Amino acid sequence: MPTIIMGKLASKLDGSIRGKAMAFLQKLGTDDTANGLHVEPIQQSADPRVRTGRVDDSWRAVMFRLDGDGETHYVIHGIWPHDDAIAVAQRVRLKVNPINGLPQIEEAIATPAPPAAVPTPAAPAVATLLPSLGHRRDDLVATLGIPEAIADEAMQAADEDAVLALAERHVGWVGSILVDLAAGDPAEAIAERMQLAKAAPDRDADADVLESLKRPAAGLQYAFIEDQEELRRVIERGDFGAWRIFLHPEQRRYVERRYNGPFRLSGGAGTGKTVVLIHRARGLARQHPDRRIVLTTFTTNLADAIGDGLTQLDPRISQTKTLGQPGVYVAGVDALAAAVLRDAGAGLAAAMQDVLGVERAAPLARTANTRWRETIESTGTTLPTQLANETFLANEYAHVVLPHKIHDEAGYLRARRPGRGVALDRAKRAAVWALIAAYRAQSRIDGSLDFTEAAAVAAAHLAQQGERPADHVLVDEGQDLSPSHWQLLRALVAEGADDLFIAEDSHQRIYGTRVVPGRYGISIVGRSQRLTLNYRTTAQNLRYGMSLLEGGEYVDLEEEPEATGYRSARRGPAPTVQAVDSLTDELQAVAGHVRAVVDRGAEPDTVAVLVPDRFHRDRVVTALTEHGVDARAVDRDRPPPGRVPVLTMHRAKGTEFSTVILVVGKPSTNELSRLEMLDSTERADAELRARSLRYVAATRARDELVVVTRR
Numbered sequence: 001m002p003t004i005i006m007g008k009l010a011s012k013l014d015g016s017i018r019g020k021a022m023a024f025l026q027k028l029g030t031d032d033t034a035n036g037l038h039v040e041p042i043q044q045s046a047d048p049r050v051r052t053g054r055v056d057d058s059w060r061a062v063m064f065r066l067d068g069d070g071e072t073h074y075v076i077h078g079i080w081p082h083d084d085a086i087a088v089a090q091r092v093r094l095k096v097n098p099i100n101g102l103p104q105i106e107e108a109i110a111t112p113a114p115p116a117a118v119p120t121p122a123a124p125a126v127a128t129l130l131p132s133l134g135h136r137r138d139d140l141v142a143t144l145g146i147p148e149a150i151a152d153e154a155m156q157a158a159d160e161d162a163v164l165a166l167a168e169r170h171v172g173w174v175g176s177i178l179v180d181l182a183a184g185d186p187a188e189a190i191a192e193r194m195q196l197a198k199a200a201p202d203r204d205a206d207a208d209v210l211e212s213l214k215r216p217a218a219g220l221q222y223a224f225i226e227d228q229e230e231l232r233r234v235i236e237r238g239d240f241g242a243w244r245i246f247l248h249p250e251q252r253r254y255v256e257r258r259y260n261g262p263f264r265l266s267g268g269a270g271t272g273k274t275v276v277l278i279h280r281a282r283g284l285a286r287q288h289p290d291r292r293i294v295l296t297t298f299t300t301n302l303a304d305a306i307g308d309g310l311t312q313l314d315p316r317i318s319q320t321k322t323l324g325q326p327g328v329y330v331a332g333v334d335a336l337a338a339a340v341l342r343d344a345g346a347g348l349a350a351a352m353q354d355v356l357g358v359e360r361a362a363p364l365a366r367t368a369n370t371r372w373r374e375t376i377e378s379t380g381t382t383l384p385t386q387l388a389n390e391t392f393l394a395n396e397y398a399h400v401v402l403p404h405k406i407h408d409e410a411g412y413l414r415a416r417r418p419g420r421g422v423a424l425d426r427a428k429r430a431a432v433w434a435l436i437a438a439y440r441a442q443s444r445i446d447g448s449l450d451f452t453e454a455a456a457v458a459a460a461h462l463a464q465q466g467e468r469p470a471d472h473v474l475v476d477e478g479q480d481l482s483p484s485h486w487q488l489l490r491a492l493v494a495e496g497a498d499d500l501f502i503a504e505d506s507h508q509r510i511y512g513t514r515v516v517p518g519r520y521g522i523s524i525v526g527r528s529q530r531l532t533l534n535y536r537t538t539a540q541n542l543r544y545g546m547s548l549l550e551g552g553e554y555v556d557l558e559e560e561p562e563a564t565g566y567r568s569a570r571r572g573p574a575p576t577v578q579a580v581d582s583l584t585d586e587l588q589a590v591a592g593h594v595r596a597v598v599d600r601g602a603e604p605d606t607v608a609v610l611v612p613d614r615f616h617r618d619r620v621v622t623a624l625t626e627h628g629v630d631a632r633a634v635d636r637d638r639p640p641p642g643r644v645p646v647l648t649m650h651r652a653k654g655t656e657f658s659t660v661i662l663v664v665g666k667p668s669t670n671e672l673s674r675l676e677m678l679d680s681t682e683r684a685d686a687e688l689r690a691r692s693l694r695y696v697a698a699t700r701a702r703d704e705l706v707v708v709t710r711r
Contacts, residue, residue: 001030001031002071002072002074003074003224003225004025004028004074004076004224004231005073005074005076005213005222005223005225006076006223006225007075007076007077008172008221009077009078009171009221010061010077010079013079017055017056017079020055020056020059021055021059022231022232024037024054024055025061025231026232028053028074029225029228029231032072032074036054037053037054038053038054039051039052040052040053042086042090045089045091046090046091046106046107047064047092047093047094049064049066049094049206050062050063050094051064051065051074051089052085052086055079057082058081058082059080059081059082059085060079060081060086061076061077061078061079062076062079062080062085062088062089063075063076063077064077064094064209066206067206068206068207068210069210073210075094075103075213077092077105091107091108092105092106092108093106093107093108094209095204095209096199096203096204096208096209096212097145097199097212098145098198098199098201099141099144099145099196099198099199100144100145100173100191100196100199101198101199101212101215102145102173102196102212102215102217103209103213103218103221103222104145106147127158128155128156128157128158129157129159129160129162129163129182130154130181131155133182133184134184134186135155135181135187137151137155139187140154140181140187143187143191144177145196146174146177146178147174150166150174160182160539163181164178164179164182164539164568164570164571166178167179167182168569168571171220171221173194173217173218173220173221175569176194176220176533176569177190179533179567179568179569180533182567183532183565183567194249194250195215195216195217196217199212215249216252217248219246219247219249219252220246220247220248220249221246223245223246229315229316247275247279248272248533250531250533251272251276251279251531252279254276254529255279255280255283256283259498259501259527260496260527261495261497261499261500261523261524261527262500262501262502262522262523262524262527263500263501263502263524263527263529264478264502264503264524264527264528264529264557265501265503265529265530265531266504266506266557267503267505267530267531267532267566268507268531268542268566268699269507269508269695269696269699270535270536270537270542270568270656270699271534271535272531272533273476273503273504273505273531274306274309274476274654275309276503276531277295277306277474277476277501278295278306278309278310278313279313280474281293281310281328281474282310282313282314282317284472284498285317285318285327286314286317288471289318289326290326291471291472292324292325292326292327292469292470292471292472293327293328293329293472293473293474294323294328294469294470294472294474295307295310295330295474295476296330296331296332296333296473296474296475296476297332298332298480298511300332300334300335301636301653302476303335304638306330306476306654307319308638310328323336323339323340323343323469323470333485333488334451334454336488336492337451337454337455337457337488338364338454338458340458340461340462340488341364341454341457342364344458347461348457348461350460350464351457351460351461351464352457354405354460354464355405355456355457355460356407356440357408358444363447363448363449365448365449366449366450366451366454367443367448367449367450368448371439371443371450372394372439374442375393375435375438375439375442376389376393376435379438381431381434381435382427382431383431383435386677386678386679386682387422387424387428387432387679388435389674389678391674391678391682392422392678392679393432393435393436393439395420395512396417396420396432397436397452398452398482398483399420399482399483399513399515400412400415402452402453402456402483402484403456403484403487403519403520409430409434409437412432412433412436413426413429413430413433419514419516420681421681422679422681422682452482452483452484452485453484455482455484455485456484456487456488458491459484459487459488459490459491460491462488462491463491468491468493468494470492470493471493472499472501473489473492473493473500474500474501474503475489475500475501475504477503477504477505477508477653478503478504478517479505479506479509479556479557480508480509480511480512481515483515483519483520486517486522487521489522490520490521490522500522502517502522502524502557506554506556506557506562507549507554507562508692509554509688509692510689510696513685514555514685515557516557516558516559517557518558524558525558528558530563532565532566533567533568533569534566534567534568534569534699536699536702537568537699537702538568538570538571538573538701538703539568539570539571539572540571540572540573540575541568541698541699541705542568542699544575544705544707545698545699546695548691548698549564549691549692552691572704573704575698575705575706576593576704576705576707577706577707577709578593578706578707578709579710580710581710581711582710583619583710586663586708586710587620587623588623590620590623590661591623591624591626591627593706593708594607594609594624594629594631594644594661595627595629597659597704598629602658603642604644605641605645606658606659607657607658607659608639608646608647608652608660608661609624609644609646609647609663610646610647610649610660610663610697610700611647611648612648612649612663612664612665613648614633614635616665617633617646617647617648620646620663621646624646629644630642630643630644631643632644632645632646633647635651645657649662649693649694649696650693652696652697656700656701657700657702658701658704659701659704659705660697660698660701660706662694662701662707662708664694664707664709664710665710666710675687
């Protein structure tokens with residue numbers, strides 16, 4: 001059976017031909033001599049390996065036949081109308097780039113003889129981007145292997161947008177290198193990142209080309225298709241999901257590399273951290289089918305999306321529903337804690353005593369999120385409002401009391417409070433403890449644990465048992481986890497090779513306050529890397545998103561300043577920002593923008609409206625419905641097909657849409673009052689998370705971003 005090697009260009013198919021292309025490629029991958037395929041060489045072609053195949057009466061595939069490794073391979077270059085396909089097939093040639101060893105398509109285009117030279121006055125010097133960044137033409141050609149004609153055009157590009165426009169015309173390793181050059185990366189650093197290596201001269205035999213197609217950087221443009229199901233997924237996803245299939249060599253390095261302990265992968269929105277996690281889980285599961293792999297993240301919605309992503313990537317991977325069983329167990333971190341408590345049953349008395357200082361059965365019910373407010377209102381306190389509020393108390397409980405297993409006032413008075421920022425004298429500590437004790441007492445009465453308590457008890461139980469229910473733990477959105485979450489994850493897997501793989505981005509911390517995992521037994525020192533290339537968001541939208549973070553001080557999980565320097569591989573229109581004066585104008589503007597995009601032919605479910613809160617969400621859904629737009633509010637469920645989804649900015653985490661209408665709104669009176677009553681440290685952190693939330697929301701847009709804001 002021939003092997004299909006799908007080119008990225010070939011995956012971008014119009015919907016009208018996609019089904020027929022799928023049928024053709026399935027037949028080709030089964031038997032290239034089958035009736036109706038008409039796989040034929042082309043007379044007078046630039047490459048004798050080129051073939052065309054009949055997709056239907058009007059369309060033909062252009063491909064290269066390679067014989068090696070004991071079998072036949074077809075590299076699918078693209079599908080065109082019949083006459084265009086013949087013309088393409090006559091002039092294309094697949095070769096090995098002699099400088100970097102990567103596969104390269106050349107086009108032999110006949111050009112007329114140039115006219116006699118006519119002297120012209122010298123043009124004034126024009127500033128161009130790459131020379132201004134210190135790049136020389138020789139860097140592009142002799143070090144990186146960029147074809148000379150493309151290198152000349154790149155060196156003449158006036159600015160970043162011009163270089164990105166050129167990169168978009170050259171998919172694969174050429175485009176990726178141009179993006180890195182525009183960002184100012186040295187040629188040597190790019191060559192190392194892309195794992196480039198010179199090829200021996202005149203090595204264009206089939207075996208040499210096949211070897212070049214297996215190089216890491218070739219994965220940006222070509223994917224070896226293992227079976228018919230994988231072929232179907234690549235074709236059906238088209239360009240929207242292509243970046244999940246065609247991995248950058250840097251992503252592939254983190255997918256395949258093994259680490260002697262916890263590893264941290266950081267990167268901005270859209271840089272492919274989740275894609276790396278999914279591919280890594282798949283790789284571990286395929287290499288070790290008997291291993292127990294936990295893939296977790298902060299929310300259930302994100303966990304569902306990750307599970308769907310793993311299924312789409314490879315439905316053959318076993319996703320177990322039982323913690324501790326072989327396969328990949330995908331769950332939100334709080335659901336993970338609940339699974340540990342549920343499995344333990346009545347055997348949690350010792351863990352409850354260890355964490356809370358009392359022996360009692362472990363309830364599965366969770367404490368109401370209003371409990372802290374009710375405790376403050378029902379308990380007399382001398383604390384100022386900056387401390388007697390649910391934000392401060394919940395954070396103090398999660399970051400100091402629970403991880404240190406403090407049971408009484410004496411223990412709290414002695415406790416260290418690293419990273420809390422708010423100094424407490426002895427009297428204030430005693431007053432804080434009185435509220436914490438009242439909170440715990442009420443939870444004992446109604447038999448509940450809050451989410452941080454549940455994670456802490458689950459972690460203590462696993463530590464006491466000595467049995468570890470996982471061999472590998474992969475964590476997404478690590479920046480949002482609490483200390484108890486980190487203790488639970490540490491207790492899930494024994495310390496050792498490939499125990500914990502953590503993806504995070506401190507710029508996207510929108511839930512809890514900052515945590516340092518090293519304080520909870522997860523030492524990452526020396527095992528951290530960062531992704532910088534954004535695959536989802538256009539350069540224009542990325543600039544807007546990054547501008548929302550300006551002025552904020554962000555620190556990563558290792559207490560180092562969070563880096564920026566992100567770049568995008570795509571271009572698009574500049575974001576539209578519309579200021580309105582009233583709620584009525586806001587709803588009118590949102591409906592108008594959505595209506596315009598849908599009327600241009602966009603599928604409704606590729607257009608999303610992101611809003612600050614649920615109340616806002618429901619008003620927008622009503623307004624869209626009144627304007628004849630089929631819209632739906634999305635909460636815990638998945639965005640619906642065929643309808644415009646309206647989500648809160650928090651719920652939008654982990655999603656992506658072609659077009660996003662972002663409704664910024666104004667802070668409510670209650671929200672402003674809540675911020676005013678916070679201590680300055682807590683207030684600064686809340687404002688930082690608000691910036692991050694808008695950044696997260698803006699970077700959900702792949703192509704078009706519209707921002708509607710209130711004056």
